[in-house]
Amino acid sequence: MFALSLFWEYLKNYAKTRLTYRADFWIEVLSDLMFQGMNLIFILIVFRHTASLGGWSELEVVFVYGFFMIPYGIFGTFFNLWNFSERYIVKGEMDRVLTRPAHNLLQLLLENMDPPSLAGSIVGAVIMGVCWYRLGLPLDWLDIPIMLLFIAGAVLIYAGLYTALTAIAFYSDSPTGILPLMYNIQNYGRYPVNIYNKLIRFVLTWLLPFAFVGVIPAAHFLDRKDDIAALAPLTPVMGVIVFAIGLAIWNNGVKRYRGAGS
Template sequence: MTLARMFYLYKRFYIQQLKAILEYNKDFYILMCSAALTQVLGFIFLWVIYDRIPDIKGWQFWEVTFMYAMIFLTEGISSLFFEGTWRLGRLVNMGELDRYLLRPVPVVLQVFCSGIGINGLGNLLIGGVIVWQSLVHSHIHWSLSKAAIIILLLVTAVIIRVSINLAGNSAAFWIRNAGNAFPLMVHNLADLAKYPITLFPQAIRVVISTVLPYAFISFYPATYVFGKGEWSGWWMLAPAAAAASAAAAYGVFRYGLSKYESTGN
């Protein structure tokens, strides 16, 4: 199947899901506003801390805010366009994955399109605004190449986020119960990347830079954007981290899919 065909099918699946969701307007606004409120409260929390302590290990308020917002921005994009990864547990436990297997369409594409997280729109909007304000309030020497690299880092950050979500939720192929907390545990580890990883012990730095490379979503892009000395060159590993994350997640998903046994009496 060609890439153009996959994009076409994704668009058709996505539009159908969106039509179903927009039937419930109140739910749409409640989910979007609740996600936005969460981000705003987090921003206020950071502001209160930095109002008392203006510098934490060489990191200023807007620099840490950038990292904080990048986590929510990528989460928003992931929820809005790839929420289906969080439906994987239900698809496996209820046997609904059977109909995906019968279609002449890649299963992983159908999983991506099996849901839309409207709360992601709130995360996307507020996260985007906070990232923009962080860049505006910082003394950055702009150039065309720097703008292009920042866009590249955002793309790699989204790929990493979606890949980790897919890999974490693929645990449903082995942990077959409704209370599977493994994906949520993996998701919550992203909270560590809302702040400079230099604040944490070496073991945690290694984990969120390699096993679960959340640091390439926020910390390493921030070191490049704000020119943080010894760390500022690590952003160049972001495309490799994104490619490795995507390959590993797809491999885990395909292996789990080979163990899928549907449901029965």
């Protein structure tokens, strides 16, 4: 309850700030939608030159992309820590965070909330719905809770990986370019992993499990009878494992923190 009340207070403060600068809010929403639209256009262009991609049809790949957008939008809303090193380590704001009773990571997430990112999740759900209808997929009442479970697992995978990478700032004084690199790698999760070679497939499934944020859970709803769909039930399990590892790395990093200039 304490976390929910804290979330509500931060959300109200965010709303007050955005109401002062409404144009900035809508520009941010529009720019995010345009970026996602460009990614979708790229997929459509690819299928102008081929009938299938690794045995996946155009509608199936677009369906996967729609699913991919949902957890990514939620992640982008609550894990907006791209400037963590500069703001909280270099400028010393982490000292302020550590004097408060709530868990430090929770405070950071709430301080940096970015609700406009949820627009991407809404668009992703619409894309999935259209593809679901056009593919003629059956809709069972269990599909909704299963989908929510898979989305939660995918969000936890994002959260765990990026929490661990953000925590590098506690261990290294020099800024790294690993976050932009990881951002590029995650995009491979929106395509069928069977189009990659065995090494990349292994990395995307078990080491940096971005396949579990897009193609693997989406394959379950496409009723595909292959190895990719068979892994779908592991999505929430992978989410819990990856987030637990990321949180452990973060907590250990906080213990190493000795204040601004350390």
